[in-house]
Amino acid sequence: MTVAPKHEDYDVVVIGAGPAGLAAAAISAEAGLSTLLLDENIGPGGQVFRAIASTPVTERSQLGADYWVGADLVQSLRASNAEVIQRATVWSLDRNLDIAISVGGASAFVKAKRVILATGALERPFPIPGWTLPGVMTAGAAQTMLKSSALVPDGRTVIAGQGPLLWLLAAQILRLGGRIDRILDTTERGNYFAALPHAFAFLTSPYFAKGLSMMREVKAKVQVVSGVTELSASGDGQLANVSYVAGGKRETLPADLLLLHQGVVPNVNLAMAAGVEHRWDELQLCWSPVLDANGSSSVAGIAIAGDGAGIGGANAAVVRGRIAARAAVEALAPAAAAKLPAMATLRADLAKAQRGRIFLDTLFRPAPQFRIPSGDTIVCRCEEVTAKDVLDSVAIGATGPNQLKAYRRTGMGPCQGRLCGLTVTELMAQARGKSPQEIGYYRLRAPVKPITLAELAAVPKSEDDVKAVVRG
Amino acid sequence: MFRRSEQDKRPQVQIFVDGVAVAARQGDTVSAALLASGQDARRSTAVSGAPRLPYCMMGVCFDCLVTIDGVGNRQGCLVPVAEGMQIEIQKGKREIGR
Amino acid sequence: MTENVDAIVVGGGIHGCSTTLHLCLAGLKPVLIEKDYAGRHASGVNAGGVRQLARHVPEIPLSIRSMGIWEKIADLLDDDCSFESHGQVLVAENEDELAVCRARVAELNALGFTHEELIDATELRRLVPAVADSCPGGVVSRRDGAANPAQTTTAFRRKAEQLGATVREGVAASNIRYSDGLWYVDVGSDTYAAPVLVNAAGAWAGTIAAALGEPVPVETVAPMLMITSRVPHFIDPVVILRGRKLSFKQFKNGTVLIGGGHLATPYQDRNETVLDWKSLAISARTVFELFPVMRSATIVRAWAGIEAKMKDDIPVFGPSSRHKGLYHQFGFSLHGFQLGPGAGAVMAELIVNGGTQTRIGDLGIDRFHPSTL
Numbered sequence: 001m002t003v004a005p006k007h008e009d010y011d012v013v014v015i016g017a018g019p020a021g022l023a024a025a026a027i028s029a030e031a032g033l034s035t036l037l038l039d040e041n042i043g044p045g046g047q048v049f050r051a052i053a054s055t056p057v058t059e060r061s062q063l064g065a066d067y068w069v070g071a072d073l074v075q076s077l078r079a080s081n082a083e084v085i086q087r088a089t090v091w092s093l094d095r096n097l098d099i100a101i102s103v104g105g106a107s108a109f110v111k112a113k114r115v116i117l118a119t120g121a122l123e124r125p126f127p128i129p130g131w132t133l134p135g136v137m138t139a140g141a142a143q144t145m146l147k148s149s150a151l152v153p154d155g156r157t158v159i160a161g162q163g164p165l166l167w168l169l170a171a172q173i174l175r176l177g178g179r180i181d182r183i184l185d186t187t188e189r190g191n192y193f194a195a196l197p198h199a200f201a202f203l204t205s206p207y208f209a210k211g212l213s214m215m216r217e218v219k220a221k222v223q224v225v226s227g228v229t230e231l232s233a234s235g236d237g238q239l240a241n242v243s244y245v246a247g248g249k250r251e252t253l254p255a256d257l258l259l260l261h262q263g264v265v266p267n268v269n270l271a272m273a274a275g276v277e278h279r280w281d282e283l284q285l286c287w288s289p290v291l292d293a294n295g296s297s298s299v300a301g302i303a304i305a306g307d308g309a310g311i312g313g314a315n316a317a318v319v320r321g322r323i324a325a326r327a328a329v330e331a332l333a334p335a336a337a338a339k340l341p342a343m344a345t346l347r348a349d350l351a352k353a354q355r356g357r358i359f360l361d362t363l364f365r366p367a368p369q370f371r372i373p374s375g376d377t378i379v380c381r382c383e384e385v386t387a388k389d390v391l392d393s394v395a396i397g398a399t400g401p402n403q404l405k406a407y408r409r410t411g412m413g414p415c416q417g418r419l420c421g422l423t424v425t426e427l428m429a430q431a432r433g434k435s436p437q438e439i440g441y442y443r444l445r446a447p448v449k450p451i452t453l454a455e456l457a458a459v460p461k462s463e464d465d466v467k468a469v470v471r472g
Numbered sequence: 473m474f475r476r477s478e479q480d481k482r483p484q485v486q487i488f489v490d491g492v493a494v495a496a497r498q499g500d501t502v503s504a505a506l507l508a509s510g511q512d513a514r515r516s517t518a519v520s521g522a523p524r525l526p527y528c529m530m531g532v533c534f535d536c537l538v539t540i541d542g543v544g545n546r547q548g549c550l551v552p553v554a555e556g557m558q559i560e561i562q563k564g565k566r567e568i569g570r
Numbered sequence: 571m572t573e574n575v576d577a578i579v580v581g582g583g584i585h586g587c588s589t590t591l592h593l594c595l596a597g598l599k600p601v602l603i604e605k606d607y608a609g610r611h612a613s614g615v616n617a618g619g620v621r622q623l624a625r626h627v628p629e630i631p632l633s634i635r636s637m638g639i640w641e642k643i644a645d646l647l648d649d650d651c652s653f654e655s656h657g658q659v660l661v662a663e664n665e666d667e668l669a670v671c672r673a674r675v676a677e678l679n680a681l682g683f684t685h686e687e688l689i690d691a692t693e694l695r696r697l698v699p700a701v702a703d704s705c706p707g708g709v710v711s712r713r714d715g716a717a718n719p720a721q722t723t724t725a726f727r728r729k730a731e732q733l734g735a736t737v738r739e740g741v742a743a744s745n746i747r748y749s750d751g752l753w754y755v756d757v758g759s760d761t762y763a764a765p766v767l768v769n770a771a772g773a774w775a776g777t778i779a780a781a782l783g784e785p786v787p788v789e790t791v792a793p794m795l796m797i798t799s800r801v802p803h804f805i806d807p808v809v810i811l812r813g814r815k816l817s818f819k820q821f822k823n824g825t826v827l828i829g830g831g832h833l834a835t836p837y838q839d840r841n842e843t844v845l846d847w848k849s850l851a852i853s854a855r856t857v858f859e860l861f862p863v864m865r866s867a868t869i870v871r872a873w874a875g876i877e878a879k880m881k882d883d884i885p886v887f888g889p890s891s892r893h894k895g896l897y898h899q900f901g902f903s904l905h906g907f908q909l910g911p912g913a914g915a916v917m918a919e920l921i922v923n924g925g926t927q928t929r930i931g932d933l934g935i936d937r938f939h940p941s942t943l
């Protein structure tokens with residue numbers, strides 16, 4: 001599996017083997033384009049179809065029918081001629097479509113005519129007091145372990161937050177015999193009213209019935225506290241207690257594991273490092289790339305599909321992958337495009353897949369106190385920078401995230417802002433009375449994932465370098 | 473914190489954590505194996521020495537950094553276990569040049 | 571609306587900010603105009619080297635003047651700028667290079683400069699224990715050091731503002747013109763008028779000079795840097811090489827900065843650079859060979875800042891040769907950061923007193939005749 005790319009040039013390089021990437025690579029390769037699919041994980045599937053080809057969870061109903069859809073996508077990919085490399089970390093992509101990949105500790109460079117970024121989403125930062133304590137994890141982390149290693153929470157477990165994934169995870173944990181002591185629902189009361197105008201589309205979407213039955217399944221077995229307005233974790237070097245306020249009443253319960261979730265946001269690092277323009281999305285409260293109807297970005301040749309293009313869920317991701325791939329085929333092998341589903345059909349599929357999304361986005365728009373922390377709460381996990389530190393820097397002249405780096409190194413650690421960027425933008429925006437769009441985001445840079453000096457030192461010489469040696 | 477579902481029939485793989493043998497399963501990531509082991513797998517940060525465990529398990533938070541077979545600062549959540557693999561829990565700033 | 575001020579400074583890099591501050595200290599009311607924000611480009615993202623070592627002879631007096639200010643930077647700015655003085659060491663990798671070092675130090679001594687000292691292998695090892703055993707010696711400048719560039723540039727800006735300067739960020743200076751003894755510059759819908767205009771616009775300064783009839787041989791470059799994750803402390807001084815492009819420094823927080831002048835491709839109009847990883851790989855190989863201890867360190871980030879480089883690698887500094895009230899301060903050619911504090915002080919003297927004790931004669935724009943372009 002961990003072999004270097006076979007070629008230096010490809011028609012299409014797809015980055016990420018989740019729903020969008022799997023769909024895109026299969027279409028591109030079937031249409032006869034030389035296609036390379038690069039993925040960082042051990043196997044294909046991304047997050048939603050994590051470990052789809054290897055999960056030890058053999059009782060299919062436990063993971064749910066929506067999960068196993070991924071197996072068909074993997075099958076289509078394998079039936080195609082796409083070259084697939086797992087455990088490949090793309091650490092650089094630029095506007096020349098030069099791509100640097102680390103595979104098995106060695107770096108290789110490939111060039112693409114088209115790049116389809118399908119790097120998906122990550123969970124929104126949930127910066128509450130104590131969120132760096134061992135024993136506090138994301139809900140997605142628990143789901144990853146459940147899918148790929150059939151691991152379930154064992155000790156006293158609290159799940160806190162909001163959104164569809166939280167309920168799905170709870171149902172899956174219970175089905176596999178895991179333990180959940182309490183669920184703390186942080187959905188803001190006011191969101192129910194705000195979401196009401198969008199309810200019709202949602203009621204007629206597939207999310208509705210599934211979501212409702214899952215919530216019933218969970219609520220039958222676990223105490224659920226709704227209307228949670230404050231949340232914190234505490235402990236000495238290890239999570240010991242979860243404290244919350246609901247209905248004006250504070251309660252503290254002992255816990256070994258706290259799983260946090262308040263939705264997902266686009267994973268922008270590679271796209272931003274390549275120079276793709278992004279805009280602040282006021283509804284989803286995150287940065288989303290500026291794209292045309294085909295998913296093409298502001299950088300010629302780079303398209304973005306899946307949740308990295310703006311959160312749309314797995315079904316929409318698959319269709320966006322197909323749209324981006326079809327657009328690449330139209331550009332590079334127009335004759336082959338005729339055999340693919342018509343763009344109009346794909347767009348209709350996308351509209352269908354996106355029905356109900358605005359309702360979900362409105363209902364599960366996270367509350368300000370869970371996005372914009374204060375005082376000693378850590379904002380940047382890597383450099384251990386608190387909300388107060390950020391505000392102090394604003395007071396002495398840091399006007400945006402990039403100036404803040406100089407004072408506090410926020411975003412300069414290995415995660416490159418993935419776990420603090422949104423918080424820093426919103427915190428600085430609030431402090432300076434500006435919009436997040438005006439405040440902006442970190443300028444992201446390669447390597448988007450760290451590489452060792454030895455690995456970089458072993459990179460093949462440039463032509464100029466070779467010439468210099470020859471002359472010398 | 474976590475336990476394995478009985479339906480997991482994957483073969484066992486033995487890894488070593490700071491020299492101590494730990495039973496993992498084929499297909500586990502290093503981080504999943506550490507969390508399932510019940511052992512204290514907390515690293516301490518390079519900034520303040522604060523204890524941490526993996527947070528995201530999907531390659532974005534870098535709280536799972538470990539030394540694997542002598543190579544430091546690797547994301548344990550992205551690396552599958554292999555028979556005989558040597559894992560070292562990182563304490564503070566990682567030594568280089570050893 | 572036109573506002574009259576004492577001086578207009580175009581460009582919020584360390585040079586523009588320093589000159590603005592020093593004009594304030596001299597009692598003037600300047601306006602500083604920066605199209606992005608102070609320190610957005612090279613001044614905020616350079617390696618932070620505070621170096622007298624290995625400078626071109628014509629700029630040494632300015633560098634020495636600057637060093638005196640650096641050593642009291644906190645008194646000037648109420649901000650320590652994270653300045654540290656652990657010396658800078660130039661490493662010779664072989665005997666031939668050491669011979670060049672010896673000649674250089676002798677040349678400087680003959681000119682009366684004593685800041686560079688030749689060192690042997692023993693002293694090199696004492697200063698830089700991690701360096702490869704094969705290196706026979708080098709040169710040290712013991713008062714040199716490093717600072718945090720963005721922190722420094724912002725501190726100059728902040729102090730200037732506190733002392734009464736107007737700072738306009740986020741809008742470019744446009745429509746620069748001269749009329750009846752005053753320079754006029756538009757900033758959005760506002761216009762500023764002043765008897766003095768300082769062109770400190772970095773990579774954008776060549777265009778301004780050319781538009782004012784003083785074209786110079788300047789190009790836009792983007793030197794690349796990369797930084798490692800935190801590693802245990804192992805080196806104090808900044809290290810540069812005699813023969814190869816490398817600068818190397820460990821910060822107090824443990825991160826190691828690797829630079830040396832390999833270039834990215836600048837896209838000036840977009841404020842963007844595209845890194846050249848095959849060149850960065852050369853830097854990585856050099857470190858790999860010279861500091862074996864670094865081989866397993868991880869590179870967490872690389873970047874490049876946009877700046878101006880002169881054909882002869884020394885800055886354009888001093889009054890215009892054509893226009894009254896116009897001063898140039900640009901083209902620092904990858905080594906302007908250390909000069910910033912001193913250059914601002916000297917520029918303010920030129921503007922306020924009409925002259926300076928610091929020798930800058932060889933840096934004037936009049937050194938470029940049309941025939942040299």
